[in-house]
Amino acid sequence: MSLSRRAVLSQLLLGAPLGGALLASRAYTQAPTRTSWLNPYRDATSRLIHASTKDDFAWRRLAELTDTFGHRLSGSENLERAIGWAAETMKRDGLENVRTEPVMVPRWVRGRESAEIVSPPRHPVAILGLGGSIATPPEGIEADILVVNGFDELRERAAEVKGRIVLFNAPFTTYGDTVNYRTGGPRSASQLGAVAALVRSVGPTGLRTPHTGSLQYGPSAPPIPAASVSAEDADRIARLVARGITVRVRLKMEAHAEADAPSANVVGEIRGRLRPQEIVLLGGHLDSWDVGTGASDDGVGCIATWEAARLIMSLGLRPRRTIRVVLWVNEENGLRGANAYAEKHAAQAADHVFALESDSGVFEPASLGFTGSSGARTVMRDIASLLSPLGMAEMVGGGGGADIGPISQAGNTPMAAYLGNPARYFAIHHTDADTVERIAPAEVAKAAAAIAVVAYVVAEMPDQLPR
Ligand SMILES: [Zn+2]
Numbered sequence: 001m002s003l004s005r006r007a008v009l010s011q012l013l014l015g016a017p018l019g020g021a022l023l024a025s026r027a028y029t030q031a032p033t034r035t036s037w038l039n040p041y042r043d044a045t046s047r048l049i050h051a052s053t054k055d056d057f058a059w060r061r062l063a064e065l066t067d068t069f070g071h072r073l074s075g076s077e078n079l080e081r082a083i084g085w086a087a088e089t090m091k092r093d094g095l096e097n098v099r100t101e102p103v104m105v106p107r108w109v110r111g112r113e114s115a116e117i118v119s120p121p122r123h124p125v126a127i128l129g130l131g132g133s134i135a136t137p138p139e140g141i142e143a144d145i146l147v148v149n150g151f152d153e154l155r156e157r158a159a160e161v162k163g164r165i166v167l168f169n170a171p172f173t174t175y176g177d178t179v180n181y182r183t184g185g186p187r188s189a190s191q192l193g194a195v196a197a198l199v200r201s202v203g204p205t206g207l208r209t210p211h212t213g214s215l216q217y218g219p220s221a222p223p224i225p226a227a228s229v230s231a232e233d234a235d236r237i238a239r240l241v242a243r244g245i246t247v248r249v250r251l252k253m254e255a256h257a258e259a260d261a262p263s264a265n266v267v268g269e270i271r272g273r274l275r276p277q278e279i280v281l282l283g284g285h286l287d288s289w290d291v292g293t294g295a296s297d298d299g300v301g302c303i304a305t306w307e308a309a310r311l312i313m314s315l316g317l318r319p320r321r322t323i324r325v326v327l328w329v330n331e332e333n334g335l336r337g338a339n340a341y342a343e344k345h346a347a348q349a350a351d352h353v354f355a356l357e358s359d360s361g362v363f364e365p366a367s368l369g370f371t372g373s374s375g376a377r378t379v380m381r382d383i384a385s386l387l388s389p390l391g392m393a394e395m396v397g398g399g400g401g402a403d404i405g406p407i408s409q410a411g412n413t414p415m416a417a418y419l420g421n422p423a424r425y426f427a428i429h430h431t432d433a434d435t436v437e438r439i440a441p442a443e444v445a446k447a448a449a450a451i452a453v454v455a456y457v458v459a460e461m462p463d464q465l466p467r
Contacts, residue, residue, distance in 0.1 A: 035382045041457045044317055045386045048456065051311050052449035056441035058307040061089075062300055063436045066293035073290040074330040075107025075261035082286055086266045086302070086327055093310045095268035095325070103340035105263040105330040108132055110290055111254025115198070115227065117237070118142060119248040125237075126230040128210040128291060128431075130182060130199065131333045132217070133255045136225045140252035141165070141196050147241045150181070154188055162193030165249055169200045169234045175426055178202050179213070186226035187218045196251050197226040198234075202430075204423070205231040209431040212289050214333045225253050263329045265337045268306070270313050272322040272459065279348070280323045280459040281355040281413075282308060282451060285331035285403055292434030296425060300439055300447070301358035302327045304418065307444075308452035319459035321353065328403040331359070335402060342406035349411035354458045354465050357401025361420030362439065362447040368392055368454070371399035372414030375466035380416070383457050387450050414465050416454065418447050 052058070065082060072079035083100060090098045108131055115125040146164040148154045154166065166189035168181040179202050186197035201211040208230045217223040229237075240247050266286065272278060284301025288294020309325045328337035342349070368387070370380045377395075384395040399416040400408070408415050420443075428434045458465055 035385050038382060038386060038457070041386065041460065044315070044456055045453050047315050048311055048452045049389055049449045051315060052307070052452060053442070053445045056445065058303055058444040058448050059436070059439065059441035061307070062295060062303045062439070062444060065299050065303065066295045066436050071290050071292060071294050072286060072288045073108070074105040074263060074287045074333060074336075075258070076290070079263060079287055079329065083264055083266055083329070086286065090266065090268040090306065094313055095309060096271050098268040100264035100266055101340065101344060102262060102264045103329065103336050104260045105336050106334045107258040107261045108333060109256055109258055111135070111256065113227065113253040113255065115229075115249055115251045117247055118250050119246060125233045125249065126208050126210050127198070127227040128212040129253050129255045130186070130215040130226045130228055131212055131289065132215050132257070133186075133226045133253060134223045135255050136196070136251055136253045140250045141225065142248065142250040143195050145198075145237055145241065145247040145249055146194075147238050151188060154192070158192050161189060164194055165196045165198060165251065166194045167198040167200070167229065167234060167237055169238050172200070172202060172204055172231070175202060175422070175429075182213050182228065183216045186215050186224055187221055190221035190224045194224060196224050198229045198249075199226065200234040201228045201231055203231075203426045206427055206431070206433070208232045209428075209433055211430045212291055213430045225251060225255070227251065227253065263337075265329055265341055266327040268309065268325050270309055270318060270323045272320055273318045274320045276322050277348070277351050278321040278464065279352045280321055280455050281326065281352050281404060281407070282323065282455055283326040283328060283403060284358045285329065285337065286327040287329045287332055287337075289332055289430050291430065291432045292428070293436065294434060295436040295439060296361045296363075296434050297429055298331065298359045300362050300444055301418070304358050304362060304444060304447035305356070305451055307448035308455055311448060311452045312456050317456060319456055320462075321459040323455050323459050326403070331402050338403040338406050342410055345407060346410060349407055349413075352407055352411040352413045354416070355404035355408045355413050356416040356418065356451060356454065357404045358418040358447060358451065359401050359403070360417060360422070361425035362418065362443045363420035363424035364443055366392065366418065366420045366443070366447065367394065367396045368450065369396050369398040369400075369417040369419045370414070371397065373466055376414045379465055380414075383454055386453050386457065390446050390450055392450060412467050414467065418451055
């Protein structure tokens with residue numbers, strides 16, 4: 001590509017006499033490879049990787065976020081305090097145009113909740129109410145359980161649903177395959193007359209940990225209370241039922257929605273040296289569920305993308321284009337932050353030349369996912385080769401993220417994702433076990449380094465990433 005010739009030529013022309021001679025002889029004896037256009041960025045790449053991986057700065061910042069503010073559900077005081085801290089700390093880092101962009105977010109409150117098998121012998125069931133669920137009456141709902149393995153079995157046994165609590169006991173395969181039971185199971189059960197729904201946790205069998213997450217009621221059926229059940233409790237109930245035993249459960253939940261609350265996306269930038277209106281967008285979401293401390297989902301995505309910008313700035317690198325970090329709010333139960341960002345910046349959507357979200361954890365082995373045209377993929381594959389010191393030179397499909405989605409769709413923007421190992425990520429996803437202890441300092445440092453290198457090159461290279 002013409003880019004590489006230009007880069008080599010300019011080095012030859014600008015090099016000092018001796019360096020120029022050395023370069024010239026090297027250029028003469030070594031045929032330019034497909035990735036020689038990256039040569040101007042190799043020094044910055046080494047410096048960024050060294051600066052990120054030399055200590056545990058990013059992990060300590062993640063621990064500060066999660067220790068100080070805890071979990072950060074939309075509408076909570078914890079989240080608002082974390083927003084204030086992030087904006088203040090970004091300013092202290094030296095990021096530019098640091099601001100909060102207001103958005104109203106839904107406020108759902110879990111309250112107390114419990115479930116118990118009441119048909120003798122009594123036994124507590126490990127549950128977490130699903131986000132958005134309504135409450136039970138104060139005395140709870142008591143009913144016999146109907147266990148189904150999936151939507152097909154629910155339809156086959158439609159006549160048995162009325163007045164029962166339906167337990168969706170679909171084994172976890174992948175998040176994408178089984179999350180539908182959490183989001184849509186309660187609605188389907190309600191359509192057939194169920195009084196409540198329990199959903200086997202969307203995650204591998206862990207340490208009897210239920211996994212929360214959002215549900216979606218529909219207009220065609222009344223909302224019913226719904227909770228996730230640990231895999232072990234779901235298995236136990238299913239085994240009892242398979243032996244011909246009627247399992248009767250009492251479910252008590254206080255969950256309810258309150259009025260929308262003011263919140264804000266946090267934005268910080270490195271203004272572009274030559275084309276400041278062109279934006280390389282990075283970020284994660286600062287909100288979390290109200291269990292654990294939202295370390296992996298998605299405190300670490302916020303810290304890693306923010307750290308990428310801080311590293312670039314701290315090394316005195318000011319790329320051609322603007323690098324903008326956004327810590328979105330309300331990814332978990334509404335996407336109000338992502339939608340507000342896309343609305344506010346709609347006129348500049350096409351100026352978003354690249355967007356990267358980190359919302360899949362940073363667990364090893366991690367990879368870089370990308371979605372874009374074949375032309376963009378070729379360039380990105382080259383850029384990913386710079387990450388070979390981090391062991392991630394191979395790029396995979398599947399870039400994108402819930403928060404960068406709306407603006408990227410509007411701007412036809414190529415999208416990337418930092419993808420942690422899904423087995424480790426979904427083991428603690430939306431559970432009380434999502435704390436900073438699960439994450440190794442080296443994993444955060446590597447994510448920040450990889451994101452910094454990609455963002456820097458995409459923001460600095462002469463031509464935009466192809467659409
Ligand atoms: Zn997330």
